[in-house]
Each structure stands twice: as C-alpha cells, then as structure tokens.
Amino acid sequence: MAKVSLLPRGFKSKAEKTAIALRTELGLLASDPLCGFKLAEHLNVKVFTPLEIFPAETNIEDLVGSDKGWSALTMKTGSDATIIIHNHLHAPARQQSNLMHEMAHIICCHKQPERHKGINLPFIMREFDPQQEQEANYLGSALQITRDGLLWALKKRMEVAEIAEHYNASPAMVTLRINTTAVKKQLGYMGY
Numbered sequence: 001m002a003k004v005s006l007l008p009r010g011f012k013s014k015a016e017k018t019a020i021a022l023r024t025e026l027g028l029l030a031s032d033p034l035c036g037f038k039l040a041e042h043l044n045v046k047v048f049t050p051l052e053i054f055p056a057e058t059n060i061e062d063l064v065g066s067d068k069g070w071s072a073l074t075m076k077t078g079s080d081a082t083i084i085i086h087n088h089l090h091a092p093a094r095q096q097s098n099l100m101h102e103m104a105h106i107i108c109c110h111k112q113p114e115r116h117k118g119i120n121l122p123f124i125m126r127e128f129d130p131q132q133e134q135e136a137n138y139l140g141s142a143l144q145i146t147r148d149g150l151l152w153a154l155k156k157r158m159e160v161a162e163i164a165e166h167y168n169a170s171p172a173m174v175t176l177r178i179n180t181t182a183v184k185k186q187l188g189y190m191g192y
C-alpha cells in the first residue's frame with residue numbers, strides 16, 4: 001500500500017526552491033554539493049556529537065550504537081539556541097543525510113511538543129509528528145541533492161554511484177530523489 005502524502009500543496013516546489021536559494025547564499029550552483037555542516041554554520045546552528053554533550057562517564061554506545069536506530073535530533077538549549085546532536089558513528093554520507101533532515105526541521109520552523117521539555121533525550125528521539133517528518137524528509141533530501149542538480153548529473157550520464165559520490169550521499173538517497181522528482185520522465189520528454 002502506498003504511503004499517504006501529508007505534504008501541503010506546493011511543498012515540494014517550495015522545498016526545491018529553498019534548497020537552491022540556500023546554495024546561492026553560499027555561492028554554490030544548484031548542481032554543487034552542499035555540506036550539512038557548512039549549512040548548519042551558515043544558519044547559525046551548532047552541531048554536536050553525543051561525546052560533546054554527555055558526561056564522560058556516559059556509555060555513548062548505549063545511546064548511538066548500531067542497534068539503536070538513532071541518527072540525529074534538533075533541540076533548543078536553555079539559552080534558546082537551536083542545536084543538533086548527531087550520530088558521529090554513521091558513515092559520512094549518512095551523517096550528511098541526517099544533518100540535512102534536521103536542518104529541514106529548522107528551516108520549516110517545526111516545533112517540539114511542550115511535553116518534551118525537561119525529558120531525558122532518548123525518549124524525545126522516539127516521538128515525532130508524521131507530517132513534520134514527511135516535510136523534513138523531502139526538504140532534507142532536496143538540500144542534499146537538488147532536483148536541478150539531479151537533472152544536471154543525469155544529463156551528464158552519471159551513474160547512481162557517481163551521483164552519490166558527487167553529493168556525498170548514499171546510492172539509496174540518489175535513487176529516492178530520482179523516484180520522487182520524476183526527473184527521468186522529464187529527461188525522456190527532452191530526448192535523453
């Protein structure tokens with residue numbers, strides 16, 4: 001059964017424009033790779049690993065181990081600064097995807113429910129709003145690989161693995177973007 005889209009009308013188009021606008025602000029082309037760490041710095045968001053946040057005696061493997069399914073989270077500090085804590089044990093391409101997803105939450109101004117204030121972090125990581133997650137999934141993937149960038153790569157006859165390497169993305173992310181943007185259909189109309 002197909003997953004029901006909770007994205008508001010026009011969200012995908014707006015997400016693609018946002019991804020290109022942020023690249024432009026950073027002096028990049030739509031086809032250029034965008035580093036999640038540089039985007040966070042540009043948006044004044046500090047990025048931390050659990051090693052930098054939790055006390056030295058904390059067993060980090062208990063929080064971010066391979067069987068925990070934890071990638072990253074966005075939160076407000078006591079001084080109202082927005083920070084991201086990410087799983088530094090993931091592969092670099094996965095870290096980029098995780099950061100882009102969290103940056104998407106910030107760009108979309110997603111709010112954490114009030115009930116999460118003062119709660120232990122591992123519990124926060126298990127609750128989410130389905131519409132906000134779909135928005136962050138789409139915008140995050142557009143931040144990592146713009147639709148225009150994907151068209152550029154496919155016109156150059158780049159293979160999925162080459163596109164993944166260019167954007168520091170996983171092959172699965174490239175395939176997801178190809179499937180969710182209908183670029184192959186557009187290229188077919190253009191005679192590619």
